[in-house]
Amino acid sequence: MRKVSRRDFLKGTAAGAGIAAMGLLAGCSTGTDAGAAGGGASAASGLTGAADELYTLNCPNNGIDYWHPVYAGFKELGKLLGVKTSYTGSVEYEISKQVESFNQDLAKKPKGICLHPITAEAFQGPIADAVAAGVCVSTFAADAPDSARIGYVTSDNTKEGTQAAITIGDAIGGKGGIMTTCNPGQTNHDIRVDVFRAQIKERYPDVEMLDNTPTNQDADAAYQAVMTCAQKNPQLAAVFCPEATSAQGAATAAKELGTGIKVMCCDTNDAVLDMLKTGDFLAAIAPDQYMQGWMSMWLLFCAAHPELMNPMSAKKATGKNPTYIPYLDNGLDVVTAETADYYYMANYIKNAGYSSIEDMLSDGNP
Amino acid sequence: MEKTEKKNSLAKLKGMHELSLIIIILVFGVILSIASPLFMTWTNIRTVLSGMSTDGLMTIGMAVVLISGGLDLSVGSVMCLSMVLGAQVLLAGGNPFMACLVILVFVAAFGWLQGMMITKLNLTHFIVTLCTMGMARGLVLGLTGGRSLSLLARLEDYPWFKIVGQGLVFDFLPMQLIIFLIVAVAMDFLTRKSSPMRLVFYTGSNEKAARYSGIRVDRVKIAACMFCSICAGLAGIIYMVKFSGCPVTAGTGAEMTAISSCVIGGCSMNGGKGTIFGAVLGLTLMSMVTNAMNLLSVPSTWQQFITYSILLVAVVFDVISQMRSKKKAA
Numbered sequence: 227m228r229k230v231s232r233r234d235f236l237k238g239t240a241a242g243a244g245i246a247a248m249g250l251l252a253g254c255s256t257g258t259d260a261g262a263a264g265g266g267a268s269a270a271s272g273l274t275g276a277a278d279e280l281y282t283l284n285c286p287n288n289g290i291d292y293w294h295p296v297y298a299g300f301k302e303l304g305k306l307l308g309v310k311t312s313y314t315g316s317v318e319y320e321i322s323k324q325v326e327s328f329n330q331d332l333a334k335k336p337k338g339i340c341l342h343p344i345t346a347e348a349f350q351g352p353i354a355d356a357v358a359a360g361v362c363v364s365t366f367a368a369d370a371p372d373s374a375r376i377g378y379v380t381s382d383n384t385k386e387g388t389q390a391a392i393t394i395g396d397a398i399g400g401k402g403g404i405m406t407t408c409n410p411g412q413t414n415h416d417i418r419v420d421v422f423r424a425q426i427k428e429r430y431p432d433v434e435m436l437d438n439t440p441t442n443q444d445a446d447a448a449y450q451a452v453m454t455c456a457q458k459n460p461q462l463a464a465v466f467c468p469e470a471t472s473a474q475g476a477a478t479a480a481k482e483l484g485t486g487i488k489v490m491c492c493d494t495n496d497a498v499l500d501m502l503k504t505g506d507f508l509a510a511i512a513p514d515q516y517m518q519g520w521m522s523m524w525l526l527f528c529a530a531h532p533e534l535m536n537p538m539s540a541k542k543a544t545g546k547n548p549t550y551i552p553y554l555d556n557g558l559d560v561v562t563a564e565t566a567d568y569y570y571m572a573n574y575i576k577n578a579g580y581s582s583i584e585d586m587l588s589d590g591n592p
Numbered sequence: 593m594e595k596t597e598k599k600n601s602l603a604k605l606k607g608m609h610e611l612s613l614i615i616i617i618l619v620f621g622v623i624l625s626i627a628s629p630l631f632m633t634w635t636n637i638r639t640v641l642s643g644m645s646t647d648g649l650m651t652i653g654m655a656v657v658l659i660s661g662g663l664d665l666s667v668g669s670v671m672c673l674s675m676v677l678g679a680q681v682l683l684a685g686g687n688p689f690m691a692c693l694v695i696l697v698f699v700a701a702f703g704w705l706q707g708m709m710i711t712k713l714n715l716t717h718f719i720v721t722l723c724t725m726g727m728a729r730g731l732v733l734g735l736t737g738g739r740s741l742s743l744l745a746r747l748e749d750y751p752w753f754k755i756v757g758q759g760l761v762f763d764f765l766p767m768q769l770i771i772f773l774i775v776a777v778a779m780d781f782l783t784r785k786s787s788p789m790r791l792v793f794y795t796g797s798n799e800k801a802a803r804y805s806g807i808r809v810d811r812v813k814i815a816a817c818m819f820c821s822i823c824a825g826l827a828g829i830i831y832m833v834k835f836s837g838c839p840v841t842a843g844t845g846a847e848m849t850a851i852s853s854c855v856i857g858g859c860s861m862n863g864g865k866g867t868i869f870g871a872v873l874g875l876t877l878m879s880m881v882t883n884a885m886n887l888l889s890v891p892s893t894w895q896q897f898i899t900y901s902i903l904l905v906a907v908v909f910d911v912i913s914q915m916r917s918k919k920k921a922a
Binding site: 455457471497 | 738885
């Protein structure tokens with residue numbers, strides 16, 4: 227039997243969904259253009275966009291690997307829908323630079339922009355300008371809730387913190403002490419840690435919550451924090467880190483101490499995956515970034531093509547875009563030694579048929 | 593005769609800039625020992641010292657550049673880039689010797705290039721190293737695709753190389769600490785006694801005068817830049833082995849730690865002044881403060897404020913005691 231790659235599977239699924247959707251829509255009257263974002267798509271038909279339709283994915287610190295699978299999903303669905311895609315954003319994690327890059331995206335007159343805003347407030351104006359110019363905007367992984375964006379796709383940090391609490395709590399048998407590392411000010415990390423600590427307290431009353439040390443994604447700082455905490459608290463049984471770099475330092479310390487301290491984190495990197503396989507790491511939580519991008523593309527395409535829909539609501543009549551999805555959870559995975567191989571970027575690039583990371587991040591053309 | 597010698601030694605000790613810093617560290621150490629009985633345990637001291645090794649090497653390099661009248665904002669990024677290069681050599685099948693050689697040749701060339709731009713094109717250290725900092729970090733992202741590299745499996749093939757970052761000498765002394773101490777002691781000695789380091793001081797205190805007195809100022813400045821980059825490369829080797837991989841964010845903000853340590857330790861931002869011992873003491877104080885935060889379980893959101901408040905108090909105390917001793921001497 228031929229092995230079906232993830233890419234083939236997604237292609238098939240999208241094509242199937244497309245055919246089904248077209249069948250459903252076939253009997254529907256054509257939607258009005260009222261509220262249609264991005265103007266008319268002259269050559270668009272059914273679930274195929276016009277060849278010149280462009281959708282961009284804009285994120286800060288765009289060299290960081292977290293975003294890359296997001297764009298992979300975004301680009302792949304874009305191809306299936308017959309539209310162009312582009313990976314943009316700012317190199318720095320700096321709000322003015324990102325707003326600048328967003329405005330540069332707008333200058334390209336895209337149909338839609340998928341945005342990870344550093345801060346919600348700073349993007350209210352630019353998103354309003356984009357919408358006024360007929361460009362749909364959706365957000366992913368971080369939101370601008372009071373803006374005119376048409377949707378928000380994210381992994382749920384609350385669920386990640388909860389899942390981590392359950393995994394660690396069960397692994398230590400509901401006894402002992404747990405410390406956490408944190409990066410104060412980084413909202414998604416703060417939520418993961420706060421939820422984790424609250425859930426442990428609620429679900430495992432015999433577990434003692436120990437230090438919450440700021441390591442700011444520094445492996446060395448995490449190493450020292452764990453060493454110090456273990457010295458202060460011989461009952462230290464587990465460490466939770468909201469990101470992988472600190473976890474790398476924490477796991478190094480745990481291994482050196484040799485007292486069986488279990489380390490778990492959110493997100494992955496190759497070192498964490500290797501440690502998972504060697505048994506030096508308990509588990510990692512991976513948000514499904516690929517689906518984050520895939521679903522974002524879908525939302526933007528739907529919003530840019532309101533003519534495809536005939537909703538049972540007053541939206542069309544009142545000139546509103548029928549596509550408005552305030553929150554869409556793209557899910558999460560608990561990565562263990564058995565599943566670690568699926569999360570290596572190099573493996574993914576190869577299996578998805580790309581020649582390199584640059585190839586994967588290149589512009590998508592129908 | 594013996595009394596005069598004793599008096600001279602005492603006067604020398606009193607004249608040491610580092611004395612006030614040593615007093616601050618001792619007082620802080622006593623306070624910490626009272627606040628937390630764990631502070632004076634060997635495990636804790638070892639943790640603090642081994643944590644200082646990579647920052648310490650970069651601080652030594654930074655001290656030399658500061659003394660020469662320069663500044664290097666790129667140390668953290670160069671450290672990370674050197675790790676990535678070394679890791680890629682290892683992952684491509686090279687051995688640790690090749691990896692270290694590539695790292696050291698690369699960082700030396702990197703420092704040389706910075707020095708050439710500073711001296712031959714008359715650019716400031718600030719702008720050159722600011723650009724090279726960004727370039728190095730960009731290269732890290734370009735070479736890794738933004739993904740941290742893992743050496744866990746590869747290092748298993750070279751257990752002797754693991755000793756550099758993970759080994760314990762006599763089962764209690766971290767190897768990385770020994771490497772750092774050797775470099776620190778050697779450089780402190782050279783700073784105080786060697787004639788080449790005198791040239792660095794002359795260049796830093798008055799570049800024009802140094803040039804007129806026949807010192808090849810450009811060579812001195814280039815050598816200082818190269819030395820600083822080599823220190824960052826050494827730190828990279830240790831970091832890479834210690835954590836069995838290269839996080840792409842490694843070394844972020846390391847330049848600020850190095851500069852702060854040097855300045856707290858008495859290095860002048862205007863050049864021509866400072867010692868390696870002082871810079872290491874500055875770093876020791878910074879590490880102790882961080883350790884105190886962990887030991888005393890200070891709430892994470894307040895740690896930064898408290899850390900820098902303590903450091904400011906230490907610097908103010910240091911300056912006041914310097915002013916007093918100068919007044920007395922006058």
